[in-house]
Amino acid sequence: MQTALVIGNWKMNGTLAEARPLATAIRDGLKRPRGVEVVLCPPFTALAAVSEIVKDSAIRLGAQNCHFEASGAHTGEVSPPMLAELGCRYVLLGHSERRRECGETDELINHKVKAAVAHGLTFVLCVGETGEERRQGLTFPTIEGQLRAGLAGVPVESIVKGVIAYEPVWAIGTGVNATSAQAAEVHGYIRGLLSELTSKETAHAIPILYGGSVKADNVEELVAAPEIDGALVGGASLNAAGFIALAKKAGRAGATSRGD
Numbered sequence: 001m002q003t004a005l006v007i008g009n010w011k012m013n014g015t016l017a018e019a020r021p022l023a024t025a026i027r028d029g030l031k032r033p034r035g036v037e038v039v040l041c042p043p044f045t046a047l048a049a050v051s052e053i054v055k056d057s058a059i060r061l062g063a064q065n066c067h068f069e070a071s072g073a074h075t076g077e078v079s080p081p082m083l084a085e086l087g088c089r090y091v092l093l094g095h096s097e098r099r100r101e102c103g104e105t106d107e108l109i110n111h112k113v114k115a116a117v118a119h120g121l122t123f124v125l126c127v128g129e130t131g132e133e134r135r136q137g138l139t140f141p142t143i144e145g146q147l148r149a150g151l152a153g154v155p156v157e158s159i160v161k162g163v164i165a166y167e168p169v170w171a172i173g174t175g176v177n178a179t180s181a182q183a184a185e186v187h188g189y190i191r192g193l194l195s196e197l198t199s200k201e202t203a204h205a206i207p208i209l210y211g212g213s214v215k216a217d218n219v220e221e222l223v224a225a226p227e228i229d230g231a232l233v234g235g236a237s238l239n240a241a242g243f244i245a246l247a248k249k250a251g252r253a254g255a256t257s258r259g260d
């Protein structure tokens with residue numbers, strides 16, 4: 001990994017009146033971020049406005065979801081080409097909130113991954129176990145199932161251009177993050193699976209992000225841990241000053257863990 005990757009997932013937050021000043025402040029606070037690539041994922045309704053604000057800046061744009069078709073009779077959905085047209089480079093797929101609230105299955109998520117690839121978007125495939133699965137010792141099988149199914153039939157050359165986010169469901173929005181040791185253990189496991197699906201050399205180039213209650217005061221420890229290449233940040237991405245501090249710390253921590 002050359003640089004840490006920090007993605008702000010605003011979820012269903014951000015009217016235009018809120019999104020514009022937030023994106024502007026983040027852009028202005030991260031003019032030349034060192035050692036970190038920063039991506040903002042506002043809600044669909046704010047993508048065009050945020051795209052305009054971050055164009056020609058160091059900040060990249062992403063979406064929180066997409067449909068797997070390019071167009072058609074899918075009321076309420078948004079397609080990959082629509083996102084690409086707005087300047088999105090990234091798209092989150094398989095977030096646990098969508099798996100839980102919208103019933104997204106691994107098979108559906110796999111269709112979306114393929115569609116993102118076909119339209120030149122970088123997919124961020126989210127995987128993670130629930131608290132119950134962890135208690136039952138099912139963390140690794142859960143992650144393995146989600147990862148293999150999500151990437152089924154995706155060619156190696158496309159897998160290596162993607163991003164994986166490990167987001168333990170019990171850590172999302174709870175204020176209880178996985179410890180760096182807990183996260184590093186699962187990241188190492190994911191790296192091993194990616195090595196099987198691609199090759200040992202190429203698997204190392206695929207960013208594996210940690211997500212779940214990441215804040216400015218725990219990001220350094222997490223990103224400095226082995227196999228953690230960045231962070232997917234929900235709640236803490238809604239405060240400009242806090243998110244700017246978090247991104248800068250991730251850049252420094254990534255550099256330290258790489259020995260730069």
Ligand code: PGA
Pocket residue numbers: 009167171172173174175211212213214232233234235236
């Ligand atoms: P959180 O959310 O940082 O608010 O825990 C992370 C996520 O769901 O991506």
